[in-house]
Amino acid sequence: MQTFDRRFFLKSSLLGAGGALLAGTSPGRALSSSVNAGEEKKPVIRRPLGATGIELPVVSMGVMRADNPELVRAALAAGMVHLDTAHFYQKGRNETMLGEVLKDYKRDAYVISTKVPPEQGEGAAAVTAWLEKLDLSLTRLKLTYVDILYLHGVSSRAEVLNPAMLEAMQRAKTSGRARHIGVSTHKNEPEVLDASVESGVIEVVLSAMNFQQDYREELSHAVDRAAKAGIGVVAMKTMAGGFHDKERKHPINCVAALKWSLQNPHVATAIPGMTSFDMLAQNARVNEDLTLTEEERSDLAYGPAEGGLYCQGCGSCVKGCPHRLPIPELMRAYMYTYGYRDLALAQNLLSKHAAVGAECSTCIRCTATCVKGFDVAGRIADVRRVKEIPEEFLA
Numbered sequence: 466m467q468t469f470d471r472r473f474f475l476k477s478s479l480l481g482a483g484g485a486l487l488a489g490t491s492p493g494r495a496l497s498s499s500v501n502a503g504e505e506k507k508p509v510i511r512r513p514l515g516a517t518g519i520e521l522p523v524v525s526m527g528v529m530r531a532d533n534p535e536l537v538r539a540a541l542a543a544g545m546v547h548l549d550t551a552h553f554y555q556k557g558r559n560e561t562m563l564g565e566v567l568k569d570y571k572r573d574a575y576v577i578s579t580k581v582p583p584e585q586g587e588g589a590a591a592v593t594a595w596l597e598k599l600d601l602s603l604t605r606l607k608l609t610y611v612d613i614l615y616l617h618g619v620s621s622r623a624e625v626l627n628p629a630m631l632e633a634m635q636r637a638k639t640s641g642r643a644r645h646i647g648v649s650t651h652k653n654e655p656e657v658l659d660a661s662v663e664s665g666v667i668e669v670v671l672s673a674m675n676f677q678q679d680y681r682e683e684l685s686h687a688v689d690r691a692a693k694a695g696i697g698v699v700a701m702k703t704m705a706g707g708f709h710d711k712e713r714k715h716p717i718n719c720v721a722a723l724k725w726s727l728q729n730p731h732v733a734t735a736i737p738g739m740t741s742f743d744m745l746a747q748n749a750r751v752n753e754d755l756t757l758t759e760e761e762r763s764d765l766a767y768g769p770a771e772g773g774l775y776c777q778g779c780g781s782c783v784k785g786c787p788h789r790l791p792i793p794e795l796m797r798a799y800m801y802t803y804g805y806r807d808l809a810l811a812q813n814l815l816s817k818h819a820a821v822g823a824e825c826s827t828c829i830r831c832t833a834t835c836v837k838g839f840d841v842a843g844r845i846a847d848v849r850r851v852k853e854i855p856e857e858f859l860a
C-alpha cells in the first residue's frame with residue numbers, strides 16, 4: 466500500500482504540473498493519463514450530472530476538511546476534477562485555500578461547487594444577504610462564478626421551496642455567478658429530492674447517502690424520480706462517519722461504503738472527504754471499478770449493537786425531549802467529533818444552535834428515545850464540551 470501510494474503521489478504531482486494545470490483539459494480528462502500511467506489502465510467511470518451537460522468521474526473530492534493545497538493539486542491531477550466546498554467550512558479558510566490553488570488552473574480544468582446557508586429572514590433583505598455571502602465566497606475562491614451553487618443544508622419541502630431562497634439562487638444564476646443551482650441535505654433526503662423536482666428550477670441535489678441509512682430503499686427511489694426529472698444527484702456522507710464506534714476500534718470499510726453509494730447509476734458522483742494522500746489514492750481506484758467484492762459486502766453487513774455513529778436524522782427522538790433539543794444535529798456533531806475527529810467542524814455545527822444540552826441537567830431521566838438505541842443524553846453530554854473549546858486550539 467505504502468509503495469503504491471508514494472508512486473501514485475509522485476506521478477500525480479508530476480502529471481498535475483503538465484496535465485490539468487497547464488493544458489486546460491476539460492473536466493474528467495486527466496485521470497486516465499495520471500493515476501495509472503505506466504500501469505494497467507482501466508477506463509474511468511463517468512456519469513452525466515443530470516441535465517446540466519456536465520459529465521464527471523464517479524468519485525470527486527470533498528474538500529471540506531482538507532487544508533493542504535498539495536492534496537487538492539494531487540486530486541486534480543488524479544482526475545478528480547469536481548471539488549466541493551462551502552461558505553463556512555473552516556470558517557472560510559477552505560474556500561480561501563482553494564482560491565490559492567485554482568488561480569493556477571484554467572477555468573475549464575475543474576468543476577467547483579460551494580454552498581451558502583439559508584437566510585432566516587424573508588423577502589428582498591434575505592435575498593440580498595444571501596447573495597452577499599455568495600459574493601464573499603467568490604472573492605475567497607478568486608472566481609467570478611461557481612459551477613454548482615447549493616443552498617446549504619435544507620431538510621424539508623418548505624425549506625426547498627422557500628421563495629426568497631429560490632429567488633436568490635435564480636438571481637445568482639442569471640447574474641452569471643453560478644452555472645447551476647441546487648440544494649444540499651443531511652436529513653429527510655427523499656422529501657428534499659421530491660421538492661427539488663417540484664421546484665422546477667433546482668438542477669442538482671447533494672444528498673447524504675450511505676449503507677447505514679435505514680431508509681436507503683426509499684431514498685434510492687427518490688433519486689430515481691429526481692434523475693428522471695433531469696436533476697443531477699451527488700452523494701455525500703458516504704462513509705457514515707468512518708467508524709462504527711466512539712473508541713474507533715471498528716473502522717468502516719470506506720472503499721466498500723463509497724462503492725455502495727454509487728451502485729445506483731442515477732447517482733452522478735460522490736464527494737468523500739479526503740484529508741490524506743492515502744485516502745486520495747484509495748478513492749481514485751474506485752473511479753475505475755465499482756464492483757463490490759464478497760468481503761466488502763460482508764464488511765458493510767457488520768452492525769454494532771450500539772447503533773454506530775451515524776444518526777438517521779429521523780427526528781423521532783425529538784418529540785420525547787421536553788426541550789425539543791436539535792438532537793439530530795447534536796448527533797451529527799458527535800459523529801464529526803468521534804468519527805472524523807474534526808472538532809472544528811463539530812464546533813461549527815454546534816455554534817448554530819443555542820440549545821446544545823445544558824437543558825439535560827433538568828431531566829431526571831432522558832425521555833428522548835432513539836430508534837437506533839443511542840444513549841442520547843450521554844452523547845449530548847460528551848459532545849457539548851466541544852462548544853467550549855477555545856477557537857485558537859481548533860484553527
Ligand code: SF4
Pocket residue numbers: 785786787788789790822824825826828830831832833841842845
Ligand atoms: S436528557 Fe436532554 S435530550 Fe434527554 S429528554 Fe432531557 S433535555 Fe432532552
Ligand code: SF4
Pocket residue numbers: 775776777778779780781782783792793796834835836837838839841
Ligand atoms: S431517533 Fe436516533 S437516529 Fe433518529 S434522529 Fe434521533 S438520534 Fe438520530
